[in-house]
Structures are given as C-alpha cells and as structure tokens.
Amino acid sequence: xxxxxxxxxxxxxxxxxxxxxxxxxxxxxxxxxxxxxxxxxxxxxxxxxxxxxxxxxxxxxxxxxxxxxxxxxxxxxxxxxxxxxxxxxxxxxxxxxxxxxxxxxxxxxxxxx
Amino acid sequence: xxxxxxxxxxxxxxxxxxxxxxxxxxxxxxxxxxxxxxxxxxxxxxxxxxxxxxxxxxxxxxxxxxxxxxxxxxxxxxxxxxxxxxxxxxxxxxxxxxxxxxxxxxxxxxxx
Numbered sequence: 595x596x597x598x599x600x601x602x603x604x605x606x607x608x609x610x611x612x613x614x615x616x617x618x619x620x621x622x623x624x625x626x627x628x629x630x631x632x633x634x635x636x637x638x639x640x641x642x643x644x645x646x647x648x649x650x651x652x653x654x655x656x657x658x659x660x661x662x663x664x665x666x667x668x669x670x671x672x673x674x675x676x677x678x679x680x681x682x683x684x685x686x687x688x689x690x691x692x693x694x695x696x697x698x699x700x701x702x703x704x705x706x707x
Numbered sequence: 708x709x710x711x712x713x714x715x716x717x718x719x720x721x722x723x724x725x726x727x728x729x730x731x732x733x734x735x736x737x738x739x740x741x742x743x744x745x746x747x748x749x750x751x752x753x754x755x756x757x758x759x760x761x762x763x764x765x766x767x768x769x770x771x772x773x774x775x776x777x778x779x780x781x782x783x784x785x786x787x788x789x790x791x792x793x794x795x796x797x798x799x800x801x802x803x804x805x806x807x808x809x810x811x812x813x814x815x816x817x818x819x
Contacts, residue, residue: 627805636812637751637795642805650804684750686805693739693758693799696807698750 595621598687598699605704612673615702619666619687625649626668627696628660631682640683643668644690672704680706710734711798713810721818726783728813730796733777739799740772740779741807746792754794755781786817 599618607613619626628640639652643662660670666687672679682703686696711732720726728742739758743751755770757763757779763770769782779798783790793812800808 625805627807629807629809637797637807637809639806639808644805650806652806682750686807688805692804694805695741695753695756696805697753698743701750 598685598697600683600685600699600702602702603700605702606707607675607704608707609675609677611675612671613675613704615670615672615683615685615704617668617670617685617687617699619668619685620697623687623689623697624666625688625690625694625696626662626666627686627688628668628670629684629686630654631684631701632680637684640670675706677706680704710808711796711810713794713796713813715811716814717816718813719816719818720786722786722788724786724817726786726790726815726817728781728783728794728796728815730779730781730810731777732779732796732798732808734798734800734808735774735777737774737777737798737800740770741797741799742768742770742779742781743795743797744790744792745795745812751795783815786815788817788819791815791817 625644627642642650662668688694742755757770796810797807
C-alpha cells in the first residue's frame with residue numbers, strides 16, 4: 595500500500611511569493627492534516643480536512659490556507675511568503691477525522707530567500 | 708505551561724538497555740496518545756498508539772498511559788543503535804478532530 599505522497603520535496607522561494615504544496619493520502623484515508631515543523635517551534639498543527647471540509651484550524655495567519663478534493667487529495671497554499679515561513683511542511687493522513695493514528699508523508703522543505 | 712511536555716534530552720543509554728521516554732499533557736480530556744520516531748532529516752514515523760489506561764506492548768516497545776496523572780511513557784527494551792532518533796509524543800484532545808498536539812521531542816542516543 596502506497597504511503598502519503600507529498601510534492602514537491604524541496605522548494606526555494608523569495609519573500610512575497612506564494613506557494614502551493616500537494617498531498618496525496620494513503621488510499622482509503624479521508625482525513626488529511628497539515629503541520630509545520632521548525633527547529634524552534636517543533637511540530638505545529640496547521641489545519642485538517644475531512645470530506646472536503648476544513649474541520650479544524652491551528653493558530654496560523656490567514657496567509658496559510660488549504661483545500662481538499664473529492665479524491666481526498668489536499669493542497670496547502672501560503673501567500674505573501676515571509677522568511678519565517680521557512681520550514682518542513684508535513685502532511686498526514688488517517689482513515690477518519692477523530693482519534694485515529696496519522697501517517698506522515700516525507701514532507702516539503704520550503705526555503706524562503 | 709506547554710500543552711505537551713517532554714524532556715528534550717539527549718537521553719543516552721547503552722546498547723541492550725531499557726530506554727524510558729516520558730511525556731505529560733495538560734488537557735485532562737485528551738483521548739488519544741501517540742508516539743512517533745523521527746530520524747534526522749526524515750519525517751515522523753508512527754510507533755505506538757494508546758487510548759486507555761495501562762500498558763500496551765508491541766515488540767520491543769511498551770506504551771504506558773495514566774490519565775489520572777496525565778502521563779504517558781514509552782519504554783524501549785533491548786535498545787539498539789538504530790533506535791537513536793528523536794521520539795515525539797502526540798496528544799489528540801476530545802472533539803479536536805485530527806489535531807495532534809506534539810511535544811518538543813526527546814533525543815535518544817543508544818551507544819554501542
């Protein structure tokens with residue numbers, strides 16, 4: 595069974611640009627959650643999607659947004675990039691949206707110049 | 708007070724010893740608890756999940772949960788150098804959907 599697939603693996607952007615990251619969950623998983631990982635803040639929850647609906651949102655500015663498609667694939671968008679947005683962005687999937695183990699993809703490493 | 712707290716380490720144990728990793732959480736109504744292992748430069752890998760008080764064993768790993776003390780731990784028996792990694796404790800609160808709150812992680816080093 596294929597795992598969670600995230601693309602691209604690496605991105606380099608400059609301040610002010612925007613970026614879109616993609617996540618394909620494990621087959622049959624309907625919940626997709628996004629996390630940001632930085633050395634200083636650790637792993638922080640961004641948002642979760644289930645059945646194309648955002649079910650939960652973390653404490654991030656509105657520049658961070660996402661969506662989920664009918665096939666459960668999800669995208670995350672960050673607009674007006676700031677230097678502090680440099681991080682590893684991780685996507686995780688689970689069968690449903692409550693109390694389920696989440697399985698992570700390899701992540702997208704975003705660097706802002 | 709942080710929602711999920713772990714000793715940052717590093718925790719150093721000799722090969723073959725038992726490594727004990729601890730985690731406390733602040734939300735008393737938390738329902739689900741997970742341990743992840745993260746090797747340097749890699750993404751977190753699920754090791755254990757535990758939902759009720761007591762012990763849960765899987766191979767060399769044992770997770771222990773005490774909801775009254777708001778405490779969850781992970782024991783690694785017969786530690787191997789390949790167990791050297793950062794171990795992340797994650798907690799899922801009541802009615803929090805897929806939101807996992809992570810601790811900062813404990814770095815484990817197993818010396819041959």
